[in-house]
Structures are given as C-alpha cells and as structure tokens.
Amino acid sequence: MTNPYATIFRAPGAKGFAAAGFVARLPIAMAPIGLVTMLSQTYGEYWLAGAVAATFALTNALVAPQVSRLVDRLGQARVLIPSTLVSVLAFAVLITAAHLDWPIWTLFASALAAAAMPSIPAMVRARWTELFRDGPELGTAFAFESAADELVYIAGASLSVGLSVALFPEAGMLASTLFLAIGSSALILQHATEPKVRSIAREHRGSAILLRPVQIITFALIFVGAIFATAEVSAVAITRELGQPGAASLVIGVYAVGSFIVGIIVGALPLKLPLQRQLAIAIAVIAVTTLPLLVADTVALLALAIFVSGIGVSPTFITAFGLIERLVPQAMLTEGITWVTTGIGIGMALGSFAAGWTIDTFGAHNGFWVSVAAGTIALTTVLLGQRVLGEPRAASPERG
Template sequence: MANPYREILTTPGVKGLVIASSIARLPNAMMGIGIITMLVQQGHLYWLAGAVSGTFMLTNALLGPQVSKLVDQYGQSRVLPLVTTFSIGMLLLLVIAAYMKASTPFLFILAVLAGSMPSMPAMVRARWTELFRGKPQLHTAFSLDTVLTEIVFIIGPPLAIILSTSAFAEAGPLAATLLLAIGVTVFIRQRQTEPKVVLAKHTGGKRESILQIPSLRIIILALLAMGVIGGTTNVAVVAFANEQGWPTAASFILAAYALGSLVAGLTFGALRIALPMEKQFLFWIVVTAGTALLPILAPNVYIMAVMILISGCSFAPAMVIVMTLGTIVVPAARLTEGLTWMTTGISIGVALGGLLAGLVIDAYGARAGFGVAIASGLSMVVIAMMGLPILRAASEVRSELSAEAS
C-alpha cells in the first residue's frame, strides 16, 4: 500500500516548504506567551502582561485578513517582506519600550502595530492548496500541516518561557522575532510552491467583503465554536488540576490533548474517504461536540488525561475537513484572505473560551468550566446542521466552475 505522506513529500518543493513553514510559524506560538513572560519578569503586574499580549493577539487576528487580502492581490513574495519588516520593527520597539519601563499606553500602541505580523499558517495552507487543489493529496497535506502546527504549539510556548526565565526577560520575544525574520526569509525563497496571483473578476464598484459568502460564514462560525472549546479546555484543565491539589498535572493533561490530536491527524491523513466533504464536516463537528462532554465526567487527573486524550483525537480531523472545505467554497482569487479569516475565527474563539470559562470557574468551580465547552459544542452542531444545505450548494457550484475551467 502506497504511503500518502511519502507521496506528497516527494513532490518538488514540498520538503523545503515543510522546513521553511515550520520555522516561520513558530513565532505565532511563541509571541503571545513570550510577551506575558517578559513583562512579568520585568516586574509588571499580571493584568498588564495579559492585556498587552491579548491586544497583540487580537490585533493580529483582525489585521491578518487585511494583510492576506494584499497577498491575494500582489503575491506572497511582494507583500510578506514589507509587512514582516514593519512587524519586526514594531516588535523590537515593544521589547525596548518594555525594557525601558515606557508608559502603559505606549506599550499598547506598539502591541497594536506589532499585530501586523502576517498569518503564516494561512500562507502555508495557500501553498498546499496551490500544489494539490482538487486532488486527494490535499487531504494528506492538510493533515500533515495540522500535525506540524500541533508540534509547533508543543515546542513554542515552553521555549519562550524558558528563554525569558532562564536567560533574560526579553529573550523569549527576541527569539520569536529572530525566528520570524529567518522563517519568512526562507519561506519566500521557496518560489516553486508560491501560489500564482489569480485575477478576480470585477463587475465594477467597490469590491465586496469576502465575509458576504454565506458558506464561509458558516465555516468561520464553526471554527469560532471549536476555538471556544479549545480555550475553555486550557483554562478549565489548569483550574481542575489546582482543585485536585496537583497543579503541575495540568501540563501532562494538556500534552495528552495535543498528543491525541497529533496521532489522529497523522492517521486521518493516510485515509481516503469518499463521503462528500460537507457530510464529513457535519460528522466531525458532531464528534467534536460529543467528545467535549467527556472531561466533565472525570473524577481525578488520571481519568481527566484519558478523557482529554480522546477529546484531542477529534480536533485534527475536524480541522483538516474544515480547512479543505474552505478551499472549496472560497474563490481562488481570494483564497489566502479566506483561510486567514478562518484562522481568525478559531483565534477569537480561543480567547473568548478562556474568558467565559474563567468567569464560570470563578463563580462555580473548575468542573463547571467544562460546561462552556459543552454549550459551544452544541451551538457548533446547530450551526453545522443549519449550514449544511448552504455548504452543499457552494461545493456543487465550485465543482462545476472547476470542471468548466479545466
């Protein structure tokens, strides 16, 4: 039996893409926690550290689609160097300002400007789509991409924390900035896999927002709900471990979530499933919602780790299907922008989940915090069921257009 991963890795340009993208996406995993650790180590209050970091991440989530819109219009190799250079400059100024104990408003202004950092995960997925659009290999490529993302988020945050706590306070954000410069430079040199600029058809007047595409809105809402589940899990697991008198257990419980997602992603990528994409979307949404019920049943940290492991197994396959569906319903001329909005949806969901879970936990305890994930899972199923006819119609239209183009 042929190995689907070997098949895509032997495609010209793919090995370079994997290496470059792994470096380029590390800053996304390091910068948020790096800013928090830097400011705390410098003696700032936790609320300020969290607020500055949150400002950076929220701005990055909202500016990312605008940067990606420019990428769709002018190409990655023309836009990314300029935007990355500006972002690096603002990140360095933020580090310097923090070191020099600059005023609080100035830190927030620099955090907003630094948030112009490009969404490298969307850039990478656009390249996978360019290579394997309409082919079964795209399924395997997105599975590999999801696994690489899991690995990056396993390595990145601890690396940023260790650097800032064992070397000097600014080491974490500085390392992330250096990796951003190296990663994007190597990434844009991979010209063989760069997506071609697709000229959009205009009917005159102002260009409509991509968010006016109904099927894309369904996908973004579903991803937002998935993000809420992830953000809730992070906070609720930490609270649960504290209530159990074993705070450090949170680390291996959350590692079990990442491990489950990683293994499931690799396995899922090796499969070829004939079921229509919109039906696979509904199936994995239901599975993800169902596994969100499990953690609330755990009586101790050991069972919690098992429940979280099982929950994690649904995450990667769901992400693969959602991202693949996104490449089907979004016009080729606006693919990077659409993929970035999808990433923005899940990022906002993670932040919202952490906030809501924190409020519930403060009022009712750790176990109640998992109720936020359950509620989000139910809303996700409702969104998917209501949006199924829209997604089916969009898939059929896009397939007909692709057939005419070929």
Template sequence: MVGPYRTLFSMPGAKGFVIAGFVGRAPMAMLGIGIVLLISALTGSYTTAGAVSATTAVAFAIAAPLSGRLIDRFGQARILIPLALVHGAALTGLMLCAEFGAPRWTLFAFALVTGGAATSLGSMVRARWSHLLSGRAGLHTAFSFESVADEVIFVAGPALTAGLAAAVSPYAGLVVAGVCAVAGTVAFALQRGTEPPVRTGPARSGSPITIPAVALLAGVFLAMGAVFGSVDLITVAFAAERGAKAAAGLLLGCVAFGSMLSGLWYGHREWALSLRRRFAWALVVFAVGFAPIAAISDLRLMAVALFFAGLAISPTIITIYALVERIVPAHLLTEGMSWLSTAVGFGVAVGAWAGGRLTDAFGPSDAYLFALGCALLALVTGAVGGALLHLPEGGRSEAGSAAS
C-alpha cells in the same frame, strides 16, 4: 500511513517551503501562552494577562483578511517580508515595555501591532499546496499533513514556552517565538519557485466572507477558537493551582498530541463519506470530547482527558479547509483561508478574555464549563447551517464563483 505523505515531498521545492513554513508559524502556539505567562508573572492577574493576549489575537483577526487580500493581489513575497519585520520589532517592544515597567497601556499598544503584523502563514502554505496540486488527488493528504504540522507545533510550542519561562526567564519563550516568526517567514517568502502566481478576477470581486458557506465555517471556527483560547489560559491556572505551573505546557501538549495522531490517521485514508458528513461527525466528537474536563481535579487524569478532547480537532480543521478550497474562487483563495484565521483569532480573544475573568472569579475547574459551552456552540452552528454545505463532487462550486 507514511506512503501518501512521502509522495508529497517528491515534488520540487516542497520540502523547502514546508520546513520554512513550519518554523515561521511555530509562534502561533507560543505567542498567546508566552504573553499570559509573562504578564501574569508581572501583575499576578490572569484578567490582565488574558486581556493583553486577547488584544494580540483581535489585532491578528482583523488584519488577517486584509493581508490575505494584499497577498492575492501582489504575491506572497512582497507582503510577507515587511510584515514579518514589523511583527518582530513590535514583539521586542512589548517585552522591553514589560522589562522596564512602562505604563500598562504600552503593553496593549505593542500587543496591537504585534498581532496586526502577524501573518497567517498556515494559509500561505496551504495556498502553495493548492497551487501545486490543483486538480490532483493529493490535496487532501497535503491539507492533512499541514494540520498535523500545526498540531506538532501545538505539542511542542506550549511545553517549550512554559519550560523556558520556568527554567530561564518569563521572556525566553517570547524571544524564541519572535526569532522563529521572522526567520521562518522571510525564508518562506524568498522561495519564489513554489509561490502561487497572482491571479486576476473580476474587477469588483467581493470578499469570500459574503459566501454563506464560508460565513458558516467561519462561525464554527469562531466557536472553536473560543475553546482553544479559554483552555490555554484556564489550563495554566489549573496547573498553577496545583503547584505545577510548568506542567501547563505538557497538559496543552496532550490536546495537540491527540489532534496530531488523529490528523495522521485521517489524512492517509480515502474517504467514502462526503466532506459535509465528515464535518458533521467531527463536530459531534469535538463537543463530546470536551465534556469531562470540568469534572476533573487530578493533573494526570486531566492530561488523559485533554488528549481525548484533542482527537477531533485535526479532522475538523482539515475538512473545513477542504470545504473552503472547494468553495472559494482561486483568485481569492488566500483571503478565503485567512478569514478562517480571523474567526479563530476572534474566538481565541474571546476565550482568553472570558477564561481569565471566569478563572479569577470562580477558579479554573468551573471556568472549563465555558470551553465546553463553546464546543457545543460549534456543534449547534454546524448542525443548523449544514444545509449550506451541499457541494458538487468535482471542482469548485458554482456558488463560490458567482459570489465573487
């Protein structure tokens, strides 16, 4: 399994941007749960905690395609560095407002800026791989590696954040997240040798979201994001209800660990099945995997169930990114991938808000039914729109080029 991945890092500059990108996007697994832990500790309300977390996610979702389009037009370095600095400053403001008891609206204001200035660094890393491996077989392995890297972050991030909140301070996880976001993003942006060149396209290039297949995939990501956002918050409450709030990070890490292992396995294989069929089967497993969680009350059994629920996540995400890379014209690729981040962001926001309301109203076990419903919605969306994903076996689709 290691061989195909080792080959990737023999390319000049690959190790540098991968490491910096890994550090810079680590906060994506820390920010939401860090805000939930901090605000719930201060207010005692999961509804408020979910709302502040959702504000960050919505702001990111709205801003991601805009920053992606700017990066396609002006290059990564010129856009990423200013955004990283604003993001770090806004997150610091959020924590200071919480510390000194500022009016509650200030939490939402700083959450809005924090999310709006967050960067979809995973999309930037994948855009670099697409540039370096254009037309070569290693792109599937590279995308698989990046999905595995995401899951490593989701294994370590929630556990680290929850552990720091319990052992040090409710603010500690967010401090680490802010430092990683600024330092990693700036270090990534300064590596100009592997930066994709600015590509020109038609003067009136449309947005990638107007391509029907991209809109379909974004819809699937929206439903998946709602699963992730609700499970994050509900699991914190599930663990707290059993007197083990610090175990929430470990439970969420089980989801990510399952996804990480499946991503490693998926990425090293040469697949005979088409992307479209792999996408369909992954969604089936994804929906089935989340079915048992609403019926479990024991922490250890929940850890096992969440591990198996995570097994379909990486293969689904890898396949969707590969589909977008095939569909979207090269000069709009960053924006196209950013639309996936937008969809996930909106989904996470809806999931965090709904998960908080349902947890406060019915308890965490019943609230897990919402996550299952969203997993089923992702499956139905992919199945109903599957006809849009007929792709040629080689190169980018003509439909994608025409849509530009």
C-alpha cells in the same frame, strides 16, 4: 501501500516551503504566552501582561485577513516583506520597552503594530493548493499542516516559557521574533512555489467573509476555538484545586497529542464521504467528547478525558480547510483560509474569558460547561449549513 506523506513531499519545493512555514508559524504559539511571561516578570503585573497579549492577539485576528486579502491580489512576496518587517520591528520595540521599563503606552502601541504579522499557515496551505489543486494529495497536505499546527502549539508555548524562565524574561519573545524573521524570509525567497495571482470576478470583489461558506465555517470554528481555550483554562484551575498545579502542562499537552495522532491517521486514509459530512462528524465527535470532561475529578481522569476530547480537532481542521479550498474562488483562497484561522483565534480569546468567569463564579469543574455549550453551537451551525457547504464553488478566472 504507498506512504501518502512521502508522495506529497516529492513535489518540487514542498520540503522547502513546509520547513520554512513551520519555523515562521512558531510565533503563533510563542508570542502570546511569551508576552505574558515577559511582562509579568518585568512589570510584575499580570493584568498588564494579559492586556498587552490580548491587544496583540485580537488585533492580529482582525488584521491578518486583510493582509491575506492583499496577498490574493498582489502575491505573497510583495505583501509578506513589508508586513513581516513591520511585525518584526514592532516586536523588537516591545522587547526593548519591557527591558528598559518604558512607559506602558509603548507596550500597547508596539503590540498593535506587531499585529501586522501575516497568517503563515494560510500562506503555506495556499502553496499546497497550488501544487495539488483538486487532487487527492491535497487532503494529505492539509492533514500534514494540521499536524504541524499541533506541534507548534505543543512545542512553541513550552519553548517560549522555558527560555524566559531559564535565561532572561525577554528570551522567549526574542526567540519568537527571530523565528518569524528567519522563517518568513526563507518562505519569501521560494518564488517557484508561490501561488499565482488570479483575477477576481466582479461578483467576488468584496471580502471572502461575505461568502456564506466562509461565514458558516468561521462561525463554527469560533466555538471550536472556545473549546480549546476552555480546556486550557479549566485544566489549570482544576489541577490547582487538586493540589497538583504542575500537572497542568501535561494535561494540556495530551490534548494536542490526541489531535496530532488522529490527524496523521486521517490524512493517510482515502476517505470518500463528502467533506461537509466529514466536517459534521468531526465536530459531532468534539461536541460529544466534551461531556466526559464534566466528571473528570482526578488528574489522571482529566488527562484521559482531554486526550479523548482532542481526537476530533485535526479532522475538523482538515475538512474545514478542504471545504474552503473547494468552495471559495481561487482568487480569494488565502483570505478565506485566514478567516477560518482567525475564527479559531477569536474563539480562543472569548473562550478564555467565558471559562475564567464561569470558574470564578461557579467553581473549577464547571468551566467545562462552556465547552459543552460551544460544542453544541458549533455542531448546530455545521448541520444547518450542510446544503450551502455542499454546493459547488463559484468560478474565478485566472489572470493571463
């Protein structure tokens, strides 16, 4: 049997842009936790660290789709160069401000500017789509990307915290900024695989978020993102309550491991079920597997329950991005993909807040009720949207 992953990497340029994209996306995981670690050590106040990190994350969630919209209209290189440069310089200012104890307003100002950071996962997925549009290899490519995302979250956060603790407070953010600069530069220089700029039909000249399929998938993945964040916050609270706070990183890590393993397997399978049905099944699995989390009362049971809860994550991402590729006009693809990833980020921010409030009010184990509620809403959204998600894509002619 032919290895489907070997097949996709035989395409010209695939190895190069996949490697560059992996390095360039590390800041997605490294920057938020790196900001918290750096500022909590340099300023000694967690509220400030959290506020600056939230400012960056939420602003980036709103700005990234606009950057991707420009990419669809002008091309990756023309937009990635200035947006990456602004983000890298802003991160450099933020690091300097923390090191030299500059006024607090400089932290927030530079965090806002750093939010110009482009959505590298969207750029890479757009390149895979350019190579394998409408072919069976595209599902495998999206599966690889989902696995790469999981590896980024597994390795990125740990690397950022580890560097800051072992070396100096700014080390994690410095490494994150270098990865963004080097990885993005390597991606920009690979012109051969850059997607073509396509003209936009008159009826599709607005934002991709105005399209019903993008709205449905993004809304559903907001609540999937909330489940991720709830798992992280609740794991920290429960392991602390059980007197084993050091086990939190292990428990959180197995969540991504479960998703990674299943994503690799699913990507190698020639599934024939319609994508909208696959998405409904994957989110149903996520929703159902939130229930065992409510009764996990030891670290071992918690780790097992969270591992099982992660098995539906990668299939959800794979099918969600597959549907975006199928349903969104090609001239709006990068923006469409970015809205989905943005939904996940917004959900994580909201989930962290909701889980934190629930834990403070009702106790550590009750944080997972947020996961149950979020899973129910996500599944209901996708089930109600099955007809829309099953419709054919609107045509979008190429520019000659």
